Amino acid sequence: MARFAHLELPFLSNCFAGKLTMKENFFRSMTWLHTWVGLLVCWVLLLIFFAGTMSYYRHDISLWTKPELHQNVIQDYNASKVQSELSKAQSYLSQHANNARDWRINFPTDRKPYLSYSWQTQPEEGQRRGKFIEHVVMQEQDEVITDVRQSKGGNFFYRLHFDLHYMPAKIARWIVGFCSMFMLIALISGIVIHKRIFKDFFSFRRNKGSRSWLDAHNVSSVLALPYHLMITYTGLVTLMAMYMPWAAITAYDGDTKAFRQELKNRPAQVIPLGESAKTIQLTTLLPQINQLFDNKPIRQIVVTNPGDKNSRVSVYKDTGETVTDRRVATIFNAVDGTLLNKGLEPNSAAQNTHDTLIALHTGRFSGPLLRLFFFICGVMGCAMIATGTLLWANKIRQKQHKQINQGEKASFGLRLVEGLNLTFIAGLPLAASVFFYANRLLPIDMVNRAQWEANSFFIALTAIALVACFKRTLAVWRYVLALSGASLIAIPLLNALTSNSDLLSNINQAQWSLVGFDIMCVVIGLSILFARRKLLSQQLKQPTGRRAATRLKDPMVIQTTATTSKEA
Amino acid sequence: MMLSLLGFSYIAFGLLALAMFSHHREVLGKAPSDKQSRRLSITGWLGLALIYWGCTLDQGVAYGSIIYFGLLATSGLLVIMTLSYRAKFMPYAMTLSAIFSTTLFVIR
Incomplete structure (x- = not known):
């Protein structure tokens, strides 16, 4: 330390004057x-x-x-029923949500133990998103609950x-x-x-x-x-991408949206063509999905732009207790049913680390x-x-x-x-x-x-x-x-x-x-x-x-x- | 299985606490010898290691490691509660949880 003593830094001189060690x-x-x-x-x-x-x-x-949901809705995922549930869901949605921006069929999971159909209406002018509407299916499956009180619940x-x-x-x-x-x-x-x-x-x-x-x-x-x-x-x-955006800004020429899209492995937004086309019967995709998923439970099926020629079906697996927060979709063309994206997990160490860290924070995987x-x-x-x-x-x-x-x-x-x-x-x-x-x-x-x-x-x-x-x-x-x-x-x-x-x-x-x-x-x-x-x-x-x-x-x-x- | 591991980690932490001079005296009314102290602490640490092994064996490395820390925090809290509110009860609590955990472990 003596080497620096001549610098007369107040901090150091204090330290010597008070006979305090550095420690x-x-x-x-x-x-x-x-x-x-x-x-x-x-x-x-x-x-x-x-x-x-x-x-x-x-x-x-x-x-x-939401006490409206406390009776007769709690049910478990049942693989043998998925087929009938899916076909009912599709007919319900095409009846009630004809002009929606997307349809979501949410299967019961441990955390959200009920089957529900939800959809997003077409966004109004100047809005990025439309309104979300969710109807929960009763145990008898022929009735739905539409009148759920407005509440933010746990999301608050x-x-x-x-x-x-x-x-x-x-x-x-x-x-x-x-x-x-x-x-x-x-x-x-x-x-x-x-x-x-x-x-x-x-x-x-x-x-x-x-x-x-x-x-x-x-x-x-x-x-x-x-x-x-x-x-x-x-x-x-x-x-982190919000607090320190510079790497992404440099690499993507300021287009942070493109960065996020690639990060989350999401397909580019599907823009409707305006030509109508009949959406494929979703149940016909089931055998393929089950094969790809190894018969693991499905968490959610999303149909984007239903009824349009440019429409997609994205299927999400229930990842259960795996320590990851990744949502990789398996994507089909919603009109002819061709498989567009198998939804394989990208083999990147950085991405895996990121997903594991996020999973640790959210604890979504935990029993x-x-x-x-x-x-x-x-x-x-x-x-x-x-x-x-x-x-x-x-x-x-x-x-x-x-x-x-x-x-x-x-x-x-x-x-x-x-x-x-x-x-x-x-x-x-x-x-x-x-x-x-x-x-x-x-x-x-x-x-x-x-x-x-x-x-x-x-x-x-x-x-x-x-x-x-x-x-x-x-x-x-x-x-x-x-x-x-x-x-x-x-x-x-x-x-x-x-x-x-x-x-x-x-x-x-x-x-x-x-x-x-x-x-x-x-x-x-x-x-x-x-x-x-x-x-x-x-x-x-x-x-x-x-x-x-x-x-x-x-x-x-x-x-x-x-x-x-x-x-x- | 996890509940029985919770009981075991309660015991392991209990042993580690008993290895310390002041806690030993508080609980058992006499000071531990150096040898006793060392033995208790080795057993305690060994126990913690074994519990980690049990966690990963039962739940896989990823999930097991995470739940291990949860087990430790919870059982540590229980040990501290026992020590500060019912110190004399500590040996009985450890015996009880030994019986409880072993039963759970056997019948699982």
């Missing part, structure tokens, strides 16, 4: 980085993590939010976790990308500053104030660390148990973010302990952080349950119903934010937690009262998505009430401390917490 200095700057990078984006990140975690059960939530949470809301998707995705990048930095710097990863692996010392928050932060981070790294990194990968594990890890991610910011607030309040006791106001920064904590940590579960209540209680024929469901989510959050502007005491925390716990526990009751099935009848009919939804709500509600009780018992132990942080008297805290500012 300590490095740790200190890493700690600084971890604290501030984490704090800056943590509430948006919490929202993203929360919504993303819910998205693992996106289809189950969607199903729950799915969209929320990368498109946010009330803003153009593009801006939202940039914000989300920015936050994810910060998250990645926070994770890596967190690993660096956590010197006792293995020694403290199982340590959770409860009822020790700030020490406990730090332990909880460490435990939730370390246990699911592979998951956290994976989800953050792959999250960035999902939108029920792995899905539950993903969900648990996601919850741990939320806990990691929440405990991190609570820890920060605790520590700062402790620093200002003396002034506050003398009757001074807490600093603006602290009040802001505590307010945001209350809003997001206690508010998000409440807002989600308000969303579910709105789904069942808003009038069915309300204008913009789906949007009002989403609005109710944000109204609940805003209400708590308003309360947080004036009061952030433990009492408010307990009140909000009690409310969200109780409302989540009452979800099965709500379901029983507002749909024609209930928990018991669903168990009887083996509709596990619905059963799972109800039980999950109760479990989460109970754990929220448990957290509330913990807050209560802590307060009783220290009757003088009205606020969370004033309870903390442990002198160890300052020495052991990650920030080493005191040492300086």
Whole structure:
């Protein structure tokens, strides 16, 4: 190092003056980085993590939010019935969706356990896409359900976790990308500053104030660390072509559309010729499809430009539990039935890597148990973010302990952080349950119903934010937690009262998505009430401390917490 | 099969925790000798390796590896819960999950 001493860099001279080794200095700057990078984006990140975690059960939530579909539609894929289902589908679609832009026949899969016909109407002038209409087939197969309430369902949470809301998707995705990048930095710097990863692996010392928050932060981070790294990194990968478009722009002369088309191995858009031609009977393609698919289940059949001379049939395989997110279509000419594209997987290492990474992020391939594990890890991610910011607030309040006791106001920064904590940590579960209540209680024929469901989510959050502007005491925390716990526990009751099935009848009919939804709500509600009780018992132990942080008297805290500012 | 592996990884993590001085004392009321400690930790790590092997054997390398991390996170969380709320119950919990997992493994 002496070689550089004459440069008189302030950073280096500080380092020598304070007799700090390079290593300590490095740790200190890493700690600084971890604290501030984490704090800056943590509430948006919490929202993203929360919504993303819910998205693992996106289809189950969607199903729950459409009680019209709860009876007589749940069915399994049955290879022997595909033929008759397909011919019925075609005649139904040609009757009801004559002038559509495309037809989609969706076979039941594990995640979307019902057969449905859907189509896209011709887009209106100036629009890129037409309207999507979906009719779900009843078990008897001669009837369809057309009157499904307007609801975004699970897609609301799915969209929320990368498109946010009330803003153009593009801006939202940039914000989300920015936050994810910060998250990645926070994770890596967190690993660096956590010197006792293995020694403290199982340590959770409860009822020790700030020490406990730090332990909880460490435990939730370390246990699911592979998951956290994976989800953050792959999250960035999902939108990498948007964040870093330059390679594609250079290689494709600015035509990023062409890049995406080649990346996803999609055929160029099929433009209708305007001459009508009869669409082939889809069932005649079945033997060929079964041979190509090795008799594996079909997930979806799409007919583009039905009734036009230039029309295609694309068939998608149900990829089941293979770890890939690729949708490669097997394509036929829809008029004469010639095979145009076998849909073989491209043999490119880069593409395979990309698809595997995306699959890891979305978890679409995962079975029920792995899905539950993903969900648990996601919850741990939320806990990691929440405990991190609570820890920060605790520590700062402790620093200002003396002034506050003398009757001074807490600093603006602290009040802001505590307010945001209350809003997001206690508010998000409440807002989600308000969303579910709105789904069942808003009038069915309300204008913009789906949007009002989403609005109710944000109204609940805003209400708590308003309360947080004036009061952030433990009492408010307990009140909000009690409310969200109780409302989540009452979800099965709500379901029983507002749909024609209930928990018991669903168990009887083996509709596990619905059963799972109800039980999950109760479990989460109970754990929220448990957290509330913990807050209560802590307060009783220290009757003088009205606020969370004033309870903390442990002198160890300052020495052991990650920030080493005191040492300086 | 996966549930039985969950039970086994609970035991493996339990052993690793018992290999640590403070947790051992908390659970069993006495400090472990160096030899004991080393033995416990070797068994624990071996167990984790075996569970990985079981996962890949049962579910294939790709799916098995992913679910392995899920198993570890969940069972680790359970061990931590036991240690911090019912430390003395730890040996019984491990015995119970040994019985449970072995039964599941045999009848599968």
